[in-house]
Amino acid sequence: MTPVKSAFRTIHLWLGLASGLIIVFVCLTGSVLAFEQEIEHAWHRERYFVAPATTPRLPLAQLAEAVKAHKPKARIGGFKLYADPARTVEVSLAGGDAGGKNGKGGPRGSESRMPGKGPEKGGKGGKGDGGGPRIFINPYTAAITGELNPRDNFFKTVEQLHRGLVAGKIGKLVMGVSATVFLFILGTGLVLWWPIARKALTPRLKVKWGSGWKRLNHDFHISLGFYASVFLFIMALTGVGMSFDWVGAGINRLTHSPLKRPEPPTSAAPAVAGTAPFAADAVLALARQQAPDAELFSVQMPKEPTGSIRVAILRPNAITENATDEVYLDQYSGRVISSQNYAQRPVGQRIRGLFKPVHTGAIFGLPTKILAFVIGLLGATFPITGTIMWLNRRRKSRRNMRPQLQAV
Template sequence: MKIFFRNIHLYLSLVSGLVIAVVCFTGGVLVFEKELEQAWHRERYFVTPPTTPRQPLAQLTAAVKAYKPDAKITGMKVYADPTRTVEVSLAGAPGGPSGERKGEGAGKEGRAGRESHAEGGPGARSEAGGQLGAQGRGGKGPEAKGGKGGGEGGRGPIVFVNPYTAAVMGELNYRETFFFTMMALHRGMVGGPIGKLIVGVSTVMFLFIIGTGIVLWWPATRNAVRQRLTVKWNGNWKRVNHDLHIVLGFYSALFLFIFAFTGLAWSFEWFNKGIYAVTNSPMQRPEPPTSAAPTVADAAALTPDAAFTLARQQAPTAEYYSLQLPKDSTGSIKVATLRPGASYENATDEVYLDQYTGQVISQQTYEQRNLGQRVRGMFKPVHTGSIFGLPSKIISLIVCLLGVTFPITGTIMWLNRLRKAKKKQAKLVAA
């Protein structure tokens, strides 16, 4: 029976090994994307707070408009941390990135990105290079239609503004960053729809590889348990290579399985639909509420400062306030806030304000989301290893790097077996 599982393990590994190695390597790079991005461009994200008070948001938006006169401001993210800059989101170019029009980019990565972005509001995760959709317009989940310019590559730039001096500290165009290249390789976006399919199919193969690997690892006797749990460093190079594949493969199998399983949500739409079906939850999120027709008294739209003041009244202890401005005269202002001690970064509460009167039209806490939305929202922090902060990120990085080595050590084991078989055959022929 083990021969059967060994053949499945071998042939699936030979077919998908290179793709798995690339996905694991790029995944390892992306684990600390946020930290590396902030370290490389610290001036964008952090300022030394002076004794002077913060400038009003109107002053900050005026500075952005002076910096980019033709840009359209779609939202802003204000942190409670006094050392953080204010992040102003701008509208992206129509049509999105080349090769990903009419929902191709949004079809898979973009759908999941818009769902995550709907949780965090405009600019969510912008400090890490984005990885989210273009402002999550409309607040729809992964089923959002259209998708032009959706996905990681379709959103507009982020402008960082000093909240005390209104000075523009920098600009982030995610598609031009190193991390976008890594993300595109990680998800197969460099190959378009075919590349994404290849990564998705290879991920499914990887799940079977891990499962058959556990079967092959399982010791036949109690005496063999110790051998399967420790690397014999003083053995010859073939034995060390064997142990690196078998022993380290066992220790990392559970984590790799979880990472691969959650990664399917970005590869296949049927997988996303399955999450909502299993949890018996509606996949379609309700349309954002609209503002009432303005009267003469309140014809002027609510200013960002007024919306921010109302948001602080709603959630005075939030870690950040993410404002998404209305697209047209009937739209509402969406405010996403993150409570201290939230389970993950995008586990936000949402409030919709009438853009003329400031009245709360609709609101929803994170706990009020349906089970499917909460389960799907957990996939990204689990997949990236950020679910438990720094400790889980370190584990994720180590496991991803080990994932790169397994196709190599496994191929070496296979070649050694081929050489051994040839020598054995040669001896039989000679005899």
């Protein structure tokens, strides 16, 4: 082995030993999160799906009344409606209106994230969705089918563990540093994998399944490590991007994008005092006129008298659930104040919006989720197989030393 490769082996070894447990943990929790939505829908199917009816869907006003009857003190923050006739309507309550014990919602489950999630503000100074409790309701009968508090569920806990957020900023920093170290481990691993002679290339691309356990362990680490390294590198890179704010700021500067998203526009004061706000059903009707083929509409009502109504529209074949068009309406007149489709968003914002779907494998749907799940499981094995290889080398080195010591 050349001195350069020897140095890379030393770096690869000690970085791997130092961060091995964290890498195993992060890869395993990441694999669980790859199928978060599918597991959640199977786990609580009655919450998300109903039998489609031949009758038209009920108006949002009637659904809102059913929610208020279920939770009299609740204040409705928005609605999430799917084109799929079998899906329930999701009603988000303003943060803090949980209605359960200690302000917590009902059954444990996964957060159903609003498309276009970011600064979901319903006008200047007021947030729309805000991560409050959510009520699921049958759009044909107005029956409550489930309840969820995004801050108190299994998958949210797993996500917080995965990102180190249970330890606050320090935990996030640790995970960000670990992801950076993982990038170095993958890079040095590729250098070590690269054969000097061309004839050594083929053996490094195959796993000898009929060999002994030591050889299989070696091939799992070397061969499967090579195939998984590209995908693991992308996952680690996006993990670094989500952990450190300076990455997003750097992308914005490189792409000449605004460093911050602009504040939502405000509504004009009504000409007549006491004018009623624009109804959610009227907002939905306008949105459907603009995008009759949309897969999903998210309507966020303003919290303040000067706030605007935000509508996020997910069109067919969108690259991610965050790739929505946005429309802001005056809450009194229903006039469109501003609008922006996904392609018009700043480049930096679109790049940063891809970090999470790429990281979790949701970027192209089920195929990439399966890939992310498998790669995550493989990533969890590499610190283990690498440690076993190191221990085997140490034992072999000690056995080779004994005859020399006896001869002396």
